[in-house]
Amino acid sequence: MSEKAEKNAKASIKKKMFLLIMSGVTIVLITVIASLLLNKPESLTNSELSEKVVYNRPGNYNLSLKVNGLIRNYWVHVPLGYDDKTPLPLVIVLHWWGGNSKSVEEYTGFSYKADREKFIVIYPQGAGSDPTWNAGFCCGQSFQNRINDVEFIRKIVERTQADLKIDSKRIYVAGVSNGGMMAHRLGAELSEIFAAIAVVSGSIGKYSNGRLVIANPSKPVSVIIFHGKKDLLVPYAGGESIGSLFASVNESVLFWARANNCSKTPIIETSSNGRVVKVTYTGGLNGTEVVFYTITDGEHDIWNSTGIPITDLIWDFFKKHPKTG
Numbered sequence: 001m002s003e004k005a006e007k008n009a010k011a012s013i014k015k016k017m018f019l020l021i022m023s024g025v026t027i028v029l030i031t032v033i034a035s036l037l038l039n040k041p042e043s044l045t046n047s048e049l050s051e052k053v054v055y056n057r058p059g060n061y062n063l064s065l066k067v068n069g070l071i072r073n074y075w076v077h078v079p080l081g082y083d084d085k086t087p088l089p090l091v092i093v094l095h096w097w098g099g100n101s102k103s104v105e106e107y108t109g110f111s112y113k114a115d116r117e118k119f120i121v122i123y124p125q126g127a128g129s130d131p132t133w134n135a136g137f138c139c140g141q142s143f144q145n146r147i148n149d150v151e152f153i154r155k156i157v158e159r160t161q162a163d164l165k166i167d168s169k170r171i172y173v174a175g176v177s178n179g180g181m182m183a184h185r186l187g188a189e190l191s192e193i194f195a196a197i198a199v200v201s202g203s204i205g206k207y208s209n210g211r212l213v214i215a216n217p218s219k220p221v222s223v224i225i226f227h228g229k230k231d232l233l234v235p236y237a238g239g240e241s242i243g244s245l246f247a248s249v250n251e252s253v254l255f256w257a258r259a260n261n262c263s264k265t266p267i268i269e270t271s272s273n274g275r276v277v278k279v280t281y282t283g284g285l286n287g288t289e290v291v292f293y294t295i296t297d298g299e300h301d302i303w304n305s306t307g308i309p310i311t312d313l314i315w316d317f318f319k320k321h322p323k324t325g
Helices: 003-039 101-108 110-117 140-144 149-163 178-189 249-259 310-320
Strands: 059-067 070-078 088-094 120-124 166-176 196-200 222-228 239-241 244-246 267-270 276-281 290-295
Touching: 059 149, 070 101, 070 110, 070 149, 088 101, 088 110, 088 149, 088 178, 088 310, 101 110, 101 120, 101 166, 110 120, 110 310, 120 149, 149 166, 149 178, 166 178, 166 310, 178 196, 178 249, 196 310, 222 249, 222 310, 249 276, 249 290
Parallel strands: 088 120, 088 166, 166 196, 196 222, 222 290
Antiparallel strands: 059 070, 070 120, 239 244, 267 276, 276 290
16 A cells, blocks of 8 residues: 555544544433433522412422422422412411321311312422421421421411412411321411311420420411320320320410410310310400310210311311401
């Protein structure tokens, strides 16, 4: 091979190698870009970006917002027939220790109720790998890490009021177990927001000196409470359990009756079979009431195991008690 031919051959090989390398780089770049586009993380939701969430259909919306540096998640259920014109009530439903937004929606059936009765439901998600709420004295990682769940719920309400037509006089919270403990705390610390709260199998905490672990509400709040007398997890008579000290359920009831300045003499009703005892404290400030259902043979899980329509009773109670004054 002549010297000139050899040079041309080498140049041709270098050119082919260059083109091959460049084509490989191009393929890698295309792959990386495609991967970024197809697998990019979800944005921090409209609320974090200070944009309006567009609710263009009924159903569930999985949203997030940032609270004290943490990304917190929640579901919003928009009922059938929502028209963005008529203000609707808002009900926040809080799950138990280890629960989540989906499980508490299915457990309580509040979305079905919302579609029939026309109100908006929100299912916030507790913090941690084993989700809990910081009720001020319990439970789990949220309490240990002093997670600010009060601020989380406040921000959810504010964001939802900005994005949906909400009747500000009809904002409520319901919770079960650890979620019920959190409902007590929210009713006390956000009494300017919530017209009424519902607590199922939850109680207020207690210090060793006997003082209750709860703030004094600045506004009257109606309260409905359900508890099984045989509950060993959150003891009906109070005491230590799951690493916390609980007030008795009756002490929790009396806290709210006194905070609302209700009548000191309650109305007591007992079902014909003796299974359910209903105690009602009436005449509270701004028409507030405190209602307490004892399920005499009930344990901790009473929502769907006792034949008592708890979701219906909660919603009927909420309907009767808008925020006044």
